[in-house]
Amino acid sequence: MRIVVMPPFDNEFFGGKDRLDLEAGNLFGMVRELDALSPGFSDVAGVRAQFAIDGVVVPDWSTSLAGASEVILLPRVGGG
């Protein structure tokens, strides 16, 4: 499935690539796949990253990716 990598993660971890093609059963698996591409990503993912599956931000990383076509990796945003 298509992974859209938002900045700064594209440059910070994936050599400037903002589109990746990976398969995983759920978002935990997706983080493992991303960490395999860029070791160390999983160390920061839990506190810096969030994911949207087909346009919906999904807080629970155990959510199945079966049938999903696109995952957006984006930074978590802290409010005030």
Place this chain on the structure above:
Amino acid sequence: MNAPESKRAFRYVGTRPVRPDGVEKVTGKAIYGPDYQAANMLHGAILRSPHAHARVRSIDTKKAEALTGVKAVVTGADFPTTEHIIMAVGESSSDLVHLSRNCMAQDKVLYDGHAVAAVAATSDEIAREALDLIEVDYEVLPHVLGIEEALADDAPVLHDDVFTKGVNPTPDKPSNAAMRVEMGKGDPEKAMADADVTVSGRYTCEAVHQGYIEPHACVSAWDSDGQVRIWASSQGHFAVRSLTAKILLISEADIRVTPLEIGGGFGGKTTIYLEPVATLLSKKSGRPVRLAMSRAEVFRASGPAPGAVIDITMGANKDGMITAVDMEFKYHAGAYPAITAHSGASSALSHYTIENSRVIGWEVLCNRPGTKAYRAPGAPQSIYAVECALDEIAEKLGMDKIEIRLKNAARPGDPNIMGIPQGEIGYVECLEAARDHPHWSAPLGPNQGRGIAGGAWGNYGGPSTAQVSIAEDGTVLVTTGSPDIGGSRAAMAMMAAETLQVPYEKVRVAIADTSSIGYSMVTGGSRTTFATGLAVTNASNEIIENLKGRAANIWEVNASEVAWGEEGAVCLAEGKTDETMSLAALAARTTFMVGAIGAESSVNPGGFLPGVGVHICDTEVDPETGHAKVVRYTAIQDVGQPIHPDYVEGQMQGGAVQGIGWALNEAYLYNDKGCLDNPGFLDYRMPVASDVPMIDTVMVEKFNPGHPYGIKGVGEVPIVPPLGAVACSVSEAAGVRMRDLPLTPDRVHEAMHPDD
């Protein structure tokens, strides 16, 4: 005020009952951080750097330790060595080493006011006397305060281990540019070239403090069994626990943080400054220690919102469709990397649908306190430039300033700049409400101008835990882990009352310490009424099922044959349809049924929706002095379903006034040594009641289908539009475009009279 009645048929949600914390607060009895006293408590004080940038060669504490009454002295050497791991700080994150060194400098001081040592003594006077006896040998280093100056090739570099994130490849040379983000879509260069009209400008604004009335304060007790008790006001006592534990290398279960009343936070109390220091002082002295910042310490050493330099070019066709935006902003990060560049970039254009855009954001280190959240962090600055540029485009085209916004407004389902559909947002409805509001068509007086600006913020969900239990007399106890900074106790009680169908007055809400309830993320990002409210609602629904089961057992019918209503349990079984049993009657059977009636719910919900708003501002400028005064102000916002409209309006009014201060008055004034010259409310000029008119509010109620009570976060957005609304208003009144905030009288006068 403009407060339409709730359109939904709720009994309590949408009403305005008396706030449960009101009496204690207005009578001065509520216990805030600086008020708290523990038995046998010592008084702490912190020695702070008088230099903006210096290496600490040595610290000699012997004379201070010898002073009668001094029980402990702490320096950076007492702090454990921590690793560079990224810690969650509220919804954001920070490097643990930076968090620790911000609490107490170790090798370098990075800003005027940076903590270098702390004392605990039997009185506050002795503690402060002892500070004067601590000898610190500094090697003063060149400092840098400005954004552009910090990026210059010859600028002093604050950290030798910070390399610009977000660029490829990662630089091998440390830099004050901590972060770069770039996002966008389409072909902005071609679209700009094809545009019928374009505008360009550089907009600037200053770093500003949140201005919470209550200073940072805590009491910490390191008990003889190695466990720690902390009493503190914060936006998240679980965050206080986890950050203190990680900095001091102790387990979270060994720290119990009890939340106190909080006198304002606005994002500035989502981190820690004092708790590890007080804890180490307590460990050394064997007694509880209180630390409380003075107002000057708050200004010198706690995090403001970033100042900004923003360059923007905007293009449009002759019909007013914005065809391209190209902008680059640079934000102060202060002494340590922050995380606002992404939110500034992702928020900048989120309330408009623009096909071609490029937004570049930078975070820039400088010798100021590390920046922190201030409502919608990162959004007011970038959106200020966008709204002013839009204003200029409208003027060039001769278009109405609401019509041009309506033409480009994001509609429900439109994707934001990251490609994520925005759901049921009400920006169009807000603009229409502004157009129809009498303010928009009211005549202006001499030397007056009118500005309008929109704004948006993404909002959030996040983990929350809530417990609901029924006392033996049938009254209801709601317990959460979310500090009440904006009326959440009332909102939680109202949602519990609505769900359980019991009178609001029968519900009481408590905020539990970290050892008494499961984890909840900070109260921030306008997430608490949404997320914690969902947990309360879920727990209340679970209790209803429990009560229906109990009633069924009493009546010897199936639970499916019991309904729940205002009268309590209602039997639906054939032959028993007259039977009802009140909540009180069921609760009275607690001791001879299966025990207590209670439920706990933990949630981490999606379904949150962005907040959007539109503000209209009238100002009057005195041409002789340049003084600009706000004479009329209207804040319009899509608030979803307001739970307690008074609180929602209060958020809108408070955020608007804070934004007005940002636009008109507020700025940190540093001298040539990099020291803050205005660390107090007399010289740091926040608006007071006499500075502003009544802020009229219009709540646009667009229900959030992702929440049982339709909630949208409301506390972030109100600070976003004021910068643009005020700047456009003053520009119109002055007859000259003003792009540098704050719009102080000298600046306005100079712009109006350039030849004087």
